[in-house]
Amino acid sequence: MNLHDKLNALGSQRTDYRYDQPDAALLERFPNPYAEATINPHGVTGSLNITCPEFTSLCPVTGQPDFATLVIDMIPGAWCVESKSLKLYLGSFRMHGEFHEACVCRICNDLVTLLQPKWIRVEGRFTPRGGIPLWPTAEWRQPGC
Amino acid sequence: MNLHDKLNALGSQRTDYRYDQPDAALLERFPNPYAEATINPHGVTGSLNITCPEFTSLCPVTGQPDFATLVIDMIPGAWCVESKSLKLYLGSFRMHGEFHEACVCRICNDLVTLLQPKWIRVEGRFTPRGGIPLWPTAEWRQPGC
Amino acid sequence: MNLHDKLNALGSQRTDYRYDQPDAALLERFPNPYAEATINPHGVTGSLNITCPEFTSLCPVTGQPDFATLVIDMIPGAWCVESKSLKLYLGSFRMHGEFHEACVCRICNDLVTLLQPKWIRVEGRFTPRGGIPLWPTAEWRQPGC
Amino acid sequence: MNLHDKLNALGSQRTDYRYDQPDAALLERFPNPYAEATINPHGVTGSLNITCPEFTSLCPVTGQPDFATLVIDMIPGAWCVESKSLKLYLGSFRMHGEFHEACVCRICNDLVTLLQPKWIRVEGRFTPRGGIPLWPTAEWRQPGC
Amino acid sequence: MNLHDKLNALGSQRTDYRYDQPDAALLERFPNPYAEATINPHGVTGSLNITCPEFTSLCPVTGQPDFATLVIDMIPGAWCVESKSLKLYLGSFRMHGEFHEACVCRICNDLVTLLQPKWIRVEGRFTPRGGIPLWPTAEWRQPGC
Amino acid sequence: MNLHDKLNALGSQRTDYRYDQPDAALLERFPNPYAEATINPHGVTGSLNITCPEFTSLCPVTGQPDFATLVIDMIPGAWCVESKSLKLYLGSFRMHGEFHEACVCRICNDLVTLLQPKWIRVEGRFTPRGGIPLWPTAEWRQPGC
Amino acid sequence: MNLHDKLNALGSQRTDYRYDQPDAALLERFPNPYAEATINPHGVTGSLNITCPEFTSLCPVTGQPDFATLVIDMIPGAWCVESKSLKLYLGSFRMHGEFHEACVCRICNDLVTLLQPKWIRVEGRFTPRGGIPLWPTAEWRQPGC
Amino acid sequence: MNLHDKLNALGSQRTDYRYDQPDAALLERFPNPYAEATINPHGVTGSLNITCPEFTSLCPVTGQPDFATLVIDMIPGAWCVESKSLKLYLGSFRMHGEFHEACVCRICNDLVTLLQPKWIRVEGRFTPRGGIPLWPTAEWRQPGC
Amino acid sequence: MNLHDKLNALGSQRTDYRYDQPDAALLERFPNPYAEATINPHGVTGSLNITCPEFTSLCPVTGQPDFATLVIDMIPGAWCVESKSLKLYLGSFRMHGEFHEACVCRICNDLVTLLQPKWIRVEGRFTPRGGIPLWPTAEWRQPGC
Amino acid sequence: MNLHDKLNALGSQRTDYRYDQPDAALLERFPNPYAEATINPHGVTGSLNITCPEFTSLCPVTGQPDFATLVIDMIPGAWCVESKSLKLYLGSFRMHGEFHEACVCRICNDLVTLLQPKWIRVEGRFTPRGGIPLWPTAEWRQPGC
């Protein structure tokens, strides 16, 4: 089986951007190449650093826009996240209202559900509101890792 | 229950700024999203970094203004601090006289009372007075954490 | 006559800080030493650069606090501004509501009235509001200079 | 007349954020304090520098989000732009599709219409698309200035 | 007419990447918004800065890959270049052998043909070959501008 | 009891600067707010960082002036040092002759006597003499801490 | 005549530091080597840059210490200032009270009297008082130069 | 005619490196693409910046190795230098003894002879010898350019 | 006994600089203030960092000058080194030929002999010779410390 | 004639370092290659930048060592200075006492005598004495250049 047989977003005929609410179904995964013996005969260990500087959502109470750079660090297990689908998923927060902490918590959980990584950490570096930058972090480790 | 059902400051019809003395009653909290199973089904661990570069108070003896950047690091428990209420709370020191150390100690205690975090540290990076910058730090850890 | 015979703020028995509204009467001046033949027998030319990083005022509409660094450049004429009185004068904006542009315009005008300098420029580097920093500048040159 | 008698957005009971298309009617102005003899008795000259790091719009063809920092420099005439209304106006591009060049051109024109400044320049520092950052600039000078 | 009525590459059902030789036919243009009275009623002046850090071609003699960052500065006339088509056009050099100077010269000429700008400059910041970085520049100004 | 009932230097009618010899009696302390149950109901832990860039004394043999930045780190016990009294105390070295090492040792001892801290470290970053900067450090820990 | 026949401070049996008031008689000069045909047979043009980071004086009103870095630039005429005597002269401000502007003006005048340079500029980069750094400059040019 | 029909060094079956003495015959040129109407139909203007950080020669007297970064700026005329041949040419100084100034002068002259550029400048940034870095520059402009 | 009763170099009527060979007899010590109960009643712990950027000696074979910055770290015992005598001692290497390693070893030994410190480390950061910087270090610890 | 026929210092069997007094006879020159038609057939223009960070001399009055970085910029005429001879010449100041200004003036004059350059500037960046760095500059231009 080819690693990308089931990907929809990447190279699709027409990408439909969804902006109304976070949609974990937009996320797509492909088999972690580090987990394939044909690709990784020596069993080298893999890890990932992903920086997403263009995250924006709305304040759940006032409706005003929030902006953040998300930094995702991960030791993948059986799956890797496809990056265009990650962009579409993060774009789906655009018109959605949720507190900084809840956004970061939700993103970390959706990635844990999708990928079952060995370890993952998501940090949201939000720009200041009222002169105060508030940066939440979420971290998860697979039991036994 | 919605996370922000009980918030007053954020998005209120009219914010009443209080500047005469520190008023912990201005602080508002909302349920820590990391503690909600619906938002955090995988039980990821959360932490927070908050930078407040616009803190100002008065010297308790001379009445002259003091300025500081407050840096708050926290592992929340059941509650998170709402950031606009934090701004209003910090703003309530504007016309209040108190030593640097006491301000930092008070802020840390008020946040412990409000939030019962697992761990918190508050550092006050005050600008120089008499050519001398004095930076106090306060730290608290919930017993058993 | 001693240069500082008429100064009130500097070294006063007790400084009374006024925070309710801008009070140009707080500003004090002393004879520009460069203009005194006993101190400047050779007639050397003088200029001044003053940086005030702790300016704060209120928004005239919402009442929320604003913060700025003011930078003042000047070629003095007959008078110099006394720096503690300048601090007290700038401190008198603490509980006063006025737009950024008007604060800078007012400060420049009050210094022109007090000092009749040959040239002066006042820049207000305000911290962001709504994510947007707005920096006004005011400049004045004595006719014929 | 008070400088802010006619402002709606700033300190309003409830801000209504509009995200569907650029709406110049959101922009508000107030009389340039530098143009008021009571505030500027000496006739000092004013100028403005405004940085807006949180601009976002959509691509008019693909619908994908674009991000930019807008930098506005201005010598105002009779009017100044109110900064919260500027934030709301820029926020109204959030779900609107338009090319980078057209956004910058439109913003410059809307500000010229509103403010009739002596001089204005708007630069859009857009983040890369396809690995390529494209930065348009628009500039206008009142005839005779 | 809509500014993007005739664009093919942007948002097309399927992008066909061409890598065998530079193909100016891949370039697409759209009417310069600054030249449309409906978008630019005040006739503001426009300019553009485009940075393309991912250019790659082959050495015409040895076949080894070359890499460059192209920096394009322009005062557009009647047309603007569409940025995805620019990416595809630059991508068409991928398997093509041509000297650094000729690549930059060709790109500048192809953009002049397409856009008839008032002024354009293209600089190729090539990475070292044999330890030697060689950076050619091409510049063109419309007669009378 | 108010924390600052017994302070003399701060806000006094007239500060008498003493410059002839180090005078530990100039140092004043106030009850450590972290040690007061009313201010610190949760018993948060406090620490202090103080930077004094304007220390000057005389060489005990040649009489020439020495300059240093003193850096003081401390975990206070029952008392905190009042910062204006610290400035006055450090100022009292101005006309006093003592070697770098002895100055730092004396300052550390005077602060231990005054404050009985849990831990303290004083570093003297002296400017070069004869082209040679000499930086002594003194450190003290309360037995059992 | 040897250039240093008449110097007293440099290499004296015992340097007597004077700290009570500025004493221009402490300044010593030696014949500008650039003006001596035996040393400068080709008539090369000389200039000087001198940085004095350890200047300290007292406030004339409060008696509190002030600190500055003085930067002196000069095109000498017939004389050069001897640098140890300059240090002693600057040290004589140690217990003297005078405003920043007057110190800089006085130093410039004393050097003009001593040296009759072709051009001289003295800048005083004082450390902040009340959070405000104030930097005066004095400049003089010999008529006809 | 193809631009690279006559090139020998680039892509030759076997490069013969010559290290014994500077050999201008190693330099090869190709027709300046900016001068070819087929490549430059619009007559855009070209310029070049070439950095060569790996130049090494020998001291003509002691035989010890010298190292330099050569920086070449040029407005080409009818010809461009082929960069691999430039590398071979510069490599031919490896076992050759010549002073820094003469190397730079020779390289500039050899390039003028080969290329007849409109303008050229060659700077040699040599590493220190005896603790002293010596950097010669050579510059040439075609008469009438 | 005064700490500096027996010092010769510091403040002597006339310093005789010796430049012909390293002379440990130039080094002078004074009782470590940290070891004096009157100065250090609390028994605070002392340490020292000394930087000497102006060390120069000769190559023992070629006679050419060498230059270094010496960095000395120490926990003193009963004695401290007087810094002007250290300068004179280091100056006595000026016309002396010795390898880098031997200089550093000698200096460390001479200081151990003079001071019997608890711990000492001497590092010589020599400038390059033949393009190669060579940095020797010497370290000594008193038995039982 | 070979450019280095008459050089003595460079590559001599044994370099005799002279340290007792400045000896311009140590300086050697070789014909400026830019002035030789065989080396510079096109008449390219040459210039030179030389940095000498290891200059040391003695104070003429106290005998203590001084250190400087000398920076020499030059447009040579008929001659160039040979760099090892320059090192030896600068080394000859090692045991010589002379003021900073006189050293720089002398070096500039000796180079003018030796080289008859079209233009030359010598700057001495001396390390601080008494905490004060003093930097003299000397400049000369050949009449008619």
Ligand SMILES: [Ca+2]
């Ligand atoms: Ca899917």
Ligand SMILES: [Ca+2]
């Ligand atoms: Ca939603």
Ligand SMILES: [Ca+2]
């Ligand atoms: Ca109060």
Ligand SMILES: [Ca+2]
């Ligand atoms: Ca008054």
Ligand SMILES: [Ca+2]
């Ligand atoms: Ca008011």
Ligand SMILES: [Ca+2]
């Ligand atoms: Ca729209």
Ligand SMILES: [Ca+2]
């Ligand atoms: Ca091809």
Ligand SMILES: [Ca+2]
């Ligand atoms: Ca007391």
Ligand SMILES: [Ca+2]
């Ligand atoms: Ca004393």
Ligand SMILES: [Ca+2]
């Ligand atoms: Ca005298």
Ligand SMILES: [Ca+2]
């Ligand atoms: Ca006095």
Ligand SMILES: [Ca+2]
């Ligand atoms: Ca050939």
Ligand SMILES: [Ca+2]
């Ligand atoms: Ca040879």
Ligand SMILES: [Ca+2]
């Ligand atoms: Ca002795």
Ligand SMILES: [Ca+2]
């Ligand atoms: Ca010897």
Ligand SMILES: [Ca+2]
């Ligand atoms: Ca001598």
